Amino acid sequence: MQLRAIIVDDEPLALSILRSKLIKNGQVDIIAACKNGREATEAALEMAPDVMFMDIQMPGIDGLSVVKRLQNDAVPLIIFTTAFDQYAIDAFDLYAVDYILKPIDQERIDRSIARAKERLSDQSHSSNKSGIVGAIGEIRKHHGREDAVPDTIWGSQVAQRKIVIKERDEIVLLEQADISWMDAAGDYVCIHANNETYIKRSTLKELLSQLDPEHFKRVHRSTVVNLKYVEKVIPHTKGEYFLVLHADQKLKVSRNYRDVIKRFLEQGA
Template sequence: MTNQTTKIKTLIIDDEPLALSLLRAKLSKFEKIDIIGECKNGREAIQSILDHTPDLIFLDIQMPGLNGLDVIQKIQTELMPLVIFATAFEQYALDAFDVNAVDYILKPLDDSHIKRAVERAIVRLQSQESNQETNQEKSKVIQAIHAINNRQTTHLPSHENKFVAAQDRKIVIKDGDEITLVKQDNIEWIDAAGDYCCLHAEGVTHIKRTTIREMLEELDADIFKRVHRSTIVNLKFITKVNPLPKGEYFLQLGENERVKVSRTYKDAIKDYLA
């Protein structure tokens, strides 16, 4: 993917046409960068990432509708490309990015910042390829989001989690002083990113500090199945199954969500379809 001859498949995402044009012009100066597409909003970005599997994306944060951070939350961990955010955030937010090793370039776009970001991306992609590193992009961004929001998410005691799950079939999500109860029946799919899980329900992404193993223990095992190392789906939301090479699948969940099934976990879907 990132040897001396292969270029880095790159997607650029920004709701401002002038910003897209400027970024494309600046990135065209880098021989290693191959811009495979442009997106002007979050939904286009998600679809393009799933369709084209870029190695690298330059992603605007402040977009109407789904912003850049929303896009990251909705992309399956295993399909997450390397991310460089384009942002005009204040310093407190940039500090959170720095602490969690999240790359960014500041607006207005500066040549030296873009050069630094591209060079870092090349090194990181080469390192991932040579060391077969686990994809940590989503985990780092989720941790930065929590730092930006200045909220400390903690577990409720395990017996409280199990009581709620058993009695009401709800998942407890504690965010600072606020507690949200999410009905299991409304959860379409769940994506784990390190010590966090993103629960996608009714168009909203809820972030819970828990591992995928702990998450599985709370869920109804009859309808929730693990389909990838970091992904769980609610079987009731599957509307279409598209076979892929090498025994993998893409699952269509409702109208807008698409999740990849790995060979390791494909039997759960085969049994369900049978």
């Protein structure tokens, strides 16, 4: 079985080295080479690869952010190529997310490919995103990270309810108006707001019940979007749609939820 792979690195030399070692292995078809997180996000959504070999530390949208930006069902197996510190590596290993330390070694590439093929064959990668989200949470606890608390207010009584997110030793009160979309990742929900991704332990159904139903709509079994942030609607095959949000974020609308978008378009006409 050949693995369909996307490779991602902001350094051309590193990308070239990675490509050559994957070609040498002979079990990988490289379907796209991306130089930043934005390209990687778009390629993963459009091409549905089996695996992504991706640098963690990139300017702008880094490797961790790519995973968080993708809808749950669109996340392939992730193999990080990284010079990250040992604690982060331990966290990824704990959550069964593969990694290759730079400088890239052929033997480690070969082992990672074998491991990826094994996971694909037994479908054990189905909770891949939730494992990575858990690892990200562990890294945050160790390194610390300051998240701004939004202070805008909007709409009805329901809409004025803030979403409470526990971040290490502090609590973030997130305004609903700042949330552009959310997706489920196992026992967690990734909440995308203010160009950040906040992680809340909750089901998507529970969280949706706290939000303003006029603006927040389910467009996929694992995805909810704030219609205020939809800038374009692109028809896709078999009755599906793509929604383009700010910053070129693209979300797929499944056939089961296409009527939501049809009503949205009719109301805006």
